[in-house]
Amino acid sequence: MKVGIVACSNGQRKEWKEQNEQLVDVLNIMGIETVLSPHIMSKTDEFSGTDEERAADLMKFWTDDSIDAIYDISGGDLANGILKYLDYDLIAKSDKMFWGYSDLTTVINAIFAMTGKSSVLYQIKNMVYSKSDLQQKRFSSYLSGKESELLDFNYEFLQGNHMEGIVVGGNIRCLLKLAGTKYLPDMNGKILLLESLGGGSGQIATLFTQLEHLGVFEQVSGVLLGTFTNYEKADFELSVYDLLKMHVSSSLPIATTTEIGHGHDSKAIVVGEKLELS
Numbered sequence: 001m002k003v004g005i006v007a008c009s010n011g012q013r014k015e016w017k018e019q020n021e022q023l024v025d026v027l028n029i030m031g032i033e034t035v036l037s038p039h040i041m042s043k044t045d046e047f048s049g050t051d052e053e054r055a056a057d058l059m060k061f062w063t064d065d066s067i068d069a070i071y072d073i074s075g076g077d078l079a080n081g082i083l084k085y086l087d088y089d090l091i092a093k094s095d096k097m098f099w100g101y102s103d104l105t106t107v108i109n110a111i112f113a114m115t116g117k118s119s120v121l122y123q124i125k126n127m128v129y130s131k132s133d134l135q136q137k138r139f140s141s142y143l144s145g146k147e148s149e150l151l152d153f154n155y156e157f158l159q160g161n162h163m164e165g166i167v168v169g170g171n172i173r174c175l176l177k178l179a180g181t182k183y184l185p186d187m188n189g190k191i192l193l194l195e196s197l198g199g200g201s202g203q204i205a206t207l208f209t210q211l212e213h214l215g216v217f218e219q220v221s222g223v224l225l226g227t228f229t230n231y232e233k234a235d236f237e238l239s240v241y242d243l244l245k246m247h248v249s250s251s252l253p254i255a256t257t258t259e260i261g262h263g264h265d266s267k268a269i270v271v272g273e274k275l276e277l278s
Helices: 014-029 051-063 079-085 088-093 102-115 124-128 132-143 172-178 201-213 229-233 240-245
Strands: 002-006 033-036 069-072 097-100 119-121 156-159 163-171 191-196 222-228 254-256 269-271 274-277
Touching: 002 014, 002 051, 014 033, 014 124, 051 069, 051 079, 051 088, 079 102, 079 172, 088 102, 097 102, 102 119, 102 163, 102 172, 102 269, 124 132, 163 172, 163 222, 163 269, 172 191, 172 201, 191 229, 201 240, 222 229, 222 240, 240 254
Parallel strands: 002 033, 002 069, 069 097, 097 119, 163 191, 191 222, 222 254
Antiparallel strands: 119 269, 156 254, 163 274
């Protein structure tokens, strides 16, 4: 197996270079040959290259028949800059899976909106972070065909007891960068996944308000709350669920999981694929 590694969002800091080398070593031990794109490390401020250059890196892997999958190792703010430069007709014809998380929510949802193709919301660098042993075990199982260790997650219902639909969403802040554009998926009948790294009560509340104003909560079949990392560490009186309830009908199914989000122990979820929770 051969994969391409890209950084479509912010460039990697120089102090992360060793981490990236460790990741390559881990993947090689698993039998995965890696090819790194030219624009990964930060060169000018947060940029590893221009939007067009980073998009070209990504498209090169999509057109290279020797590449089986594409892993994005970045996050931050810049990923939506590449969207207008991608060849969605070509992507639609490919059977390659794109992997990324956080700011790559923009790319993952744009790919689904424009092509109907699914992608994996997951940070492949979890395999060299603090829960590396656990994540390497899960990923090895995934590669061997036992996908459940990486993809099956525990959850509980906060409202209702059943939801089903194609999963869209991811990081709430980054998803909302797509609002008003052709890259935001049709929300009708979807399960909306929402998670976040940063944000206090005011910041999360205003993002829920924007989703309400867009009519999203009237369209989706349910909401799946992942982890809201910094929010959950803070001593807020209101929970994320309390904030969400201000903006949704009492009949909308809502579930929560501690296993999807920015935590180093987070599992993967496929955006663009049908899911049923009950």
